[in-house]
Amino acid sequence: MFIPYIRKTLPGLALTLLLATAALLLATLPALQKLGLSALTLAIVGGIALGNSVYPMLAPRCDSGVQLAKQRLLRLGIVLFGLRLTLQDIAAVGPAGVLIDVVMLSSTFLLACWIGPRWFGLERDSAMLIGAGSAICGAAAVLATEPVARGGAEKVAVAVATVVVFGTLGMFLYPGLYALAQAAGLHGLDSRHFGLFAGSTLHEVAQVVAAGRAVSEQAAEVAVIAKMMRVMMLAPFLLLLSAFQARRERGDTAGTTRRLTIPWFAVGFVVLAGVNSLGWLPPAWRAGLLQLDTLLLAAAMGALGLHTQVSAIRRAGLAPLGLAACLCGWLIVGGALVNAGVGVLLK
Template identity: 40%
Template sequence: MSSQLSSHQTVTRSPEGESTAARIRGAVGSLVPGLTLCAAATALAMGIGRFLPTVSPLLIAIVLGAALSNVARLPERVRPGLQFSAKKLLRVGIALLGLQLMLSDIVGLGWGVIVMVVAIVCLGIVGTMFAGKLLGLSWTQRMLIACGFSICGAAAVAAADSVVDADEEEVVTAVALVVIFGTLMIPTIPLLSGILGLSDTSAGLWAGGSIHEVAQVVAAGGAIGGAALGVAAVVKLARVLMLAPVMAVLSVRQRRLAGAGANVKRPPLIPLFVLAFLACVGLRSSGLLPADILANTRIAQTALLTAAMFALGAGVQIATIRKVGSRPFILAAMSTVWVMSIAFVGVSLAG
């Protein structure tokens, strides 16, 4: 009799357990349509990128997402998967971005260039925030644009959003501005470098210090010349490394604003994805990872960020961009010129 009771207890599950399992299956199932759409868009963007190596799959994905959302009405069932990609997959992609950074390469730039990079990020953010305040923009909108234009483009915009929790309209506006103004910088820096008579090395320093996205820097550096490309990429990655301390400072600010009440949700002192990013930087700098693993993780990082950029692009509505008015565009133009000017002064002093 006892064995029968034992057997019965083994195969019977509580209604609460079944409910939990059902909720988990439902939550996972709700992500599938959106994740499938992101996967298809990622494959397409990376495929196009193979034929157009000077164009980043991330930028292609943003354009694809924006085009799709404005041409056709996306069904509601894809929304959960898109939101998951724009937040969770993005953070994993940013963490893996650390595997592209070798601390020895950055130290090899010399202290003068390192100080220049810190000045570009810090003064770029402060100047953009000040100009945005004069224009009457919200603190979160200013911060998203400041981080995107001073650090590393759309990835920095999304990283800042994960800390300051901006409105979706502000996020998609900042991402759209990064794409527009960063793309305009690709021919502008090589052209101005030629007019000013800069050497390839100086032009590469200027490109890496002033252009928003890593891929945009690579495109501009390649247009200048081989010597410029290597320098530009390392300087840009040094700016990417500044993502960690900036996000930590923002997180500390948000914790202070949140207060210390029992029912107040406070952000972590240092976001988990920032710690993961720093761990990846340390792992890459240790030299322990074989080349084939680094190559595979680079592909994975590109795919994750491409999926996240498509999801962010899918939130870009032309009507929304029109609604925000001209002030964010004016701030983006001012920030671009400001960061470019700081970088040029730094290059002149370094030279």
Template identity: 40%
Template structure:
């Protein structure tokens, strides 16, 4: 037990150590060049953590490991629950049925495609394939973190998935402004999209929330409706992570029974932290309804408080990602080769090309 009498001191020391490293990651992520690239503290944290794991870990007390593991497991679940304060059901309603359908379609198809090609064509193991697919299909590093405990995957596999999110998410940030010029500027034709359509396309296909925000910001004169649609559709994808994880838990239980697992050893895998995440988003939605219905006098105070909760939550997620990196040794990557890159590339191609076709079709018929 992490906080048993013999482990308590080491656990607390390990948590403090992770927190200090996460604080450093937060500071680095706020620096101009890093911030401009849309690289979140979570990504900086895992990079520092991996550096520590492969260079300095032998120089620190082994008793701290319990605190590092606690940060990567328990603190993670707590942080995912409070991630719900970033979302409201009103946001989903605001973008309309077309935005919701694009989000749902791209999430489902990307996750299934990534899992399938990873295992079938590139011989990746199930966990690495699913973690990589979750990062591409939902919301990048945060989705990988949320999926890892459902799969009970090894930390280094999640690190591989996060690295793929960083690689192709960064490519998206440079590619989509070019696509904007090719898609928006033509007045007609198959490639043409309205600003709102392009916003739905952006929010429905780019990996990280920060990257979705960065794309309109990097396009001179980008219409407001494009930016708003992109962010709202992206947040719709984020909230869909909860039902996705619940379905994944049901699927894993079914697979365990199908493969003849010992009766009684097969348990229904329900990620309760995902259920609580939806509940927290519901609370946030009720708060927003109250503020709009008659609580305008305290709106600024409440929004400030929620903003502080989100800042703390981001820090806790950064701690979890840092701890994940601290458990990642390069030796564990042996045998994977280029398979994760090929798998992530296949999903990226689907997101860019398939996402365009899906967005055009849904926005034209809904």
């Protein structure tokens, strides 16, 4: 029974891992690094390219393995993602950084859930996916939220596309805003404050690194720590969202009961963050597991791309981009206000 399963899934699994490996190699190119394009983004782009060309011919042999990558490898990748964080990261950003991250994450996601259906006519699951990607950590958050929101491959691809578009825009815009603030005489906005602002509002980790380094190395360091704090909030966010979904579905189906679905991969994420905090893993093991984590997440993104049809994204229309644009505006303007307000409050 086990050997037939391997034979059934191996071709598709090999295809997604090949896509992931190619994305990892491309992500090391200086030109793509300057653009802030991570291996995850490159993997889904490559998957979409193949999915809309040769993959339909390969699907009968490969689809089982691709489904495995999109589901099981994704969850394992999210668990291993916890090794990027430590409890010491929280102490490094201080109470102000933690409070800013909590306010920006919750406000951005709730804003998405409110204006997505009302202003743009989006289904709630689409709004949730776009909100999670904008509020937490980009494509990885969209992928992690999908099993709870149950949005489907096409909606996930649309949400990831919005993260890429507006995260890339913000990556180039933020250093310019910093230069304008300095020219206007706002010298209270130093590298550390800019790092907190970028880390608490930009979408992807790679984009945070690029924007921070465009200002200074100190700004990049603070920005990455603030960003990783947002990433660490992914697990409690998923647990709360799962509880909310279960309660909402109980209300929609009166007279029936539905057990709370606990996203166990989120629990594993927290456990490994704790393990990393204690320093139990040898550095070489941790480095190897982090490389494996990136490979697994890239494979999941490639699998998602293979199942994404450009026509489906086109059918989604301008509404997802409109929601993502509003969220981007809130992250910039609201994020600046929240950063300034918390700074005054905790001074």
